[in-house]
Amino acid sequence: MADKRSHLSARVRGLRVSINHFRVLLAGDAFAFVSLALLVIIIGIAVIGPAYMSDFATALDLSLRNAPPFTDENGWLFWLGADALGRPLIARLIVAAQPTLLIATSAVIAAMLAGGILGLAAGYFGGLADNVIMRMADVLMSFPSLLLAIFALYVLGPSIPAVVIVLGITRMPIYIRVARAESLSIREQLFIESARAAGARRRRIIGVHITPLILPTLLTVATLDFANVMLAESALSFLGLGIQPPELSWGLMVAAGRDYLTSAWWVSLWPGFAILLTALSANLVSNWLRIAMDPRLRWRLERRWGDSDVE
């Protein structure tokens, strides 16, 4: 028992050391730091914002149709202007943040779980399972994702679960490949052999020894993928095949503003800006994370930290 506790505290200490290390690395990279802060703010808004804003976001006021931005005369809610039905864009942007982020996150998690399990199975068991799974991944990989999504959503009808599933399926191959490659190399390691020699069952080997080692890599890929999935959902919604009104998403808002491009550019400009800002922050963070997680590349961040000391 005591032995187990000391083992646990060693792990906690190790975790604390690596978190500290990451903090130092993060402080050294202004881009990554700012974008992580932005991302946290955007997620915070998406989580708590809609509760306060949903009433404003749907309140029609036809006297304020396409009200222009940057004036205080209609109150701060209208500071970014209003849409064609006189609804304040600030409120609508905040309310739309939640579904936009939630759909992208769910699709990424679905793809990561399904792809991770399939890839692990392919790598660990090999043989026929490997062949079938990898061929499937190849087919998905070589086919334009948007085409697949358009076709499936047209036939099945657009709904939020359908969008999540379709996006998840199109992103699966990356996780399959990563999980397969990792488990293939881990399977051959000595500690797996010793676990097997000690009588560990297959389930234990996969669950306790292999999965924890694959998970960080999969999570890194997932953060990298998040922006892609969000852009794909936005494009689908823009084309009218993703989220349907009266639901809200940033892509849909851009589409709604398209008809008023000449008279009210702000209606479609802001939501597009929100997509760009979120995707860029996510990409910068994941780019940094990829380097920070890779011991072979980490020196780049460390050196930069050292350089700024000298300057």
Add this chain to the structure above:
Amino acid sequence: MAEFLGRRALHSAIAMLSLILFVFVIVRLSGNPALLYLPESASDELIREFNERYGLNEPILVQFGRYLWDIAHLDFGMSIRRHIPAIEAVVLAYPWTLFLSGITLVLSMLIAMTFGPLAAYRPGSVFDRSVTVLALFAASTPGFWLAITAILVFAIELGWLPTSGVGGPRYWVMPVAIMMLEITGTTTQVVRGSMVTSLASPYVKAARAKGMPERRVVFVHALRNSLIAAVTVAGDQTRGLINGAVVVETIFGWPGIGKLMIDAIVQRDFAVLQAAVLTTAFAIFLLNLIIDIIYAVLDPRIRFR
């Protein structure tokens, strides 16, 4: 080589077949396939007649056989809006997409092969980091939004370029530029990564040691070895091009395959949508096959993997 070819062709055939199966299954999953082909106002009588004529009452395996047979004969049914065979509408649209994608691909390769090596020349330099940030920007920008913003600025406000349609060179500027956004960033990053490795190799040192001009060392010796990486992504990027074409063509009214698909969806013209998706899939699998054969010719190691 023959064995490699056979194996690769078999893989492509299996891929194509599983895609057809996917389309077949998903169409049946939707409930009643006849409703997809027929207008929304179709009467029960019409639906029954359609089911009768196209054998939709027969066992599922017979249906699948018939489906494969029709596809093999490029028979995708009639377009209910255009009153021409669906395949004809698709064939008419293809050249537009091919030209658009071709020009985009060539231009973005040129950019990647200029900026990639320059960024790789001093990894971590201001230029290198700017290129990385720019590439990230490109990868984070929603193309559809940039497209309509560009229309607002360059067509409506400044009046320099036409808002949409096809015609002289001015009609090509915005569609090509937005399509390039989709792929140039990644291609540049890949060339850069491969150039970092190339530039650190002994043969580059040897070339420098014998007094070769630096420009020649970078753009001839090192770049040539990074070309394989560039060509590999170019193959992958065809998918990105098709994805981009759907959005760009819809916004700019470009009469290519992407607009055809979206129009088919809006008009509920299922035969055209299905013909477009399946022929595009076929074209992509064929292209991948050709690329793989080119590799095998270029690099004998690949044949024996």
